[in-house]
Amino acid sequence: MKARFRQSMGWLHTWSGVVFAWLLYFIFVTGSVGYFENEIDRWMKPEIVTSNDISDKQAIDLAMAQLGEHADDASQWYVSLPTSRDPYIEISWLQPGDPEKQVRRQWYEKPLEPNTGDITSIRDTSGGETLYRLHYNLHYVPPLVGYILTSLAGMLMLIGLVTGVIIHRKIFAEFFTFRSAKGLRSWLDIHNVFSVLPLPFHLMITYSGVMLLMGVTMSKVIDSQYGEGRQMHRQFYDASQLEDYTTLATEILPAQLNVDTALSDAKQRVTDQAVNFVGVIDRGTDTEHIEIWFETSEGVEFASLLKYHARTERVEVEIATGKAGRAAAVYDLLEHLHEGLFADIYLRWVYFLCGLFGAAMIASGMIIWLKKQVMKEATPSLLITLIVRLNRGALLGLPIAIGCYFLSNRLLAPDMPDRAAWEMHVLFAAWVLCCLYCLINRSREQWSTLLWSAALVYFAIPLVNMLTTHHSVITSLLNADWLMLGFDLSMWLFAGCFGLAATVVSRKHRGSTVAKKGPLVC
Secondary structure (H helix, E strand, O other): OHHHHHHHHHHHHHHHHHOOHHHHHHHHHHHHHHHHHHHHHHHOOOOOOOOOOOOHHHHHHHHHHHHHHHOOOOOOEEEEOOOOOOOOOEEEEEEOOEHHHOEOOEEEEEEEOOOOOOEOOOOOOOHHHHHHHHHHHOOOOOHHHHHHHHHHHHHHHHHHHHHHHHHOOOHHHHHOOOOOOOOHHHHHHHHHHHHHOOHHHHHHHHHHHHHHOHHHHOHHHHHHHHOOOHHHHHHHHHHHOOEEEEEEEOOOOHHHOOHHHHHHHHHHHOOOOOEEEEEEEOOOOOOOEEEEEEEOOOOOOOEEEEEEEOOOOOOEEEEEEEEOOHHHHHHHHHHHHHHOOOOOHHHHHHHHHHHHHHHHHHHHHHHHHHHHHHHHOOOOOHHHHHHHHHHHHHHHHHHHHHHHHHHHHHHOOOOOOOHHHHHHHHHHHHHHHHHHHHHHOOOOOHHHHHHHHHHHHHHHHHHHHHHHOOOOHHHHHHOOOHHHHHHHHHHHHHHHHHHHHHHHHHHHHHHOOOOOOOOOOO
């Protein structure tokens, strides 16, 4: 009975991983890159001028002057002050729609030049945000389709993780076992290492990812309580975002309420945190108020919020104390854990590496499955042969495609129409080309060729950056522009890793006798 149960769990573990293997690999890689969304966004907008030494008041004065000039009719203003991840001033506003002028309601975001206060003209780019969003909306498909596919993949991933723990009775002992040059056995050991070491992370990231998309997967539950349709679902989402507040009276008179007085009072109440955002909400209405956001460094929270209202004889301040309701609080916790919103630079690297371990776990699992399929027959079927080849392009083509995405940001003409969209087109075109190369080319050197290509692409990124902008490794170091410097050095680090892997694979191919029958899986 136990043997039959374990056999069933093994079958479930295999097929829950294989069915959406490439999609899960894509989700883990792009999701891992997304933990450096802000840093990527900064690199892909090289025209931005950093402003680490400017005071909060100076930054707000410059921002308010530009908002008054360019967004006087906007209902909401926001000023983003320089932080460690975004060391520049940025203004944003909600532009009201005007059907007569064919102007649609939308948000605008503009960085400022700190010395003059002028809006900085930057290239149109998809940036880090679009790259991050790939891991759940998938691009080129309607958002709902992307959410559904991602949810299904996440559910199967969760099944694969649970069944993997069940079928490995000595899972932790196997983690400390590695047998090199043993063919399939070595790949199983590699798979175990990538699975067991970050297992708590994999369980957390998969479960929280499924829960964050429950509005799609459990939409019928929302329908039963709120009714069908987008407007009814909006009530659900609004309720899930409600905050509990503590309301206190201040010494500020209603006539004195402005951004400066609110900021001064907020800094007296929150003394150990840096100001992140300042907002003027519902401008020109009876509900107009000012928001002050602080970066927090405690627990999994990433910001604390104070709202200033001129409702009575004295201005009242509302201090956010958490989500209203336990369900919303749990959802908020899962969101912060999944996205690492609270993480500092060191913890984001841990998130990033654990995410790449997840991608490696899926990749090694796919290779193991293909090896088993090849070993079943003396001559593998055409379908298995094609999947083997396509697997190489899918696994190594994605990092090459992301590198090409970064290169396109520097090589596409700054005034090119639909430039941001073309950056994404370059990414997917590069991935497709890698897959086509593996399908058409029958060489047994495909792994090493793709690895060397990845090394070349990532090595070229800092060089192209130096040739096309005023940034380089040396100038970034001299200007203490740590984000630009860190990005370029990271690209060379990845190039070195791919180059080392290519060297190892090339030596293995040259030093071993490869059977003439059957495709080379690894």
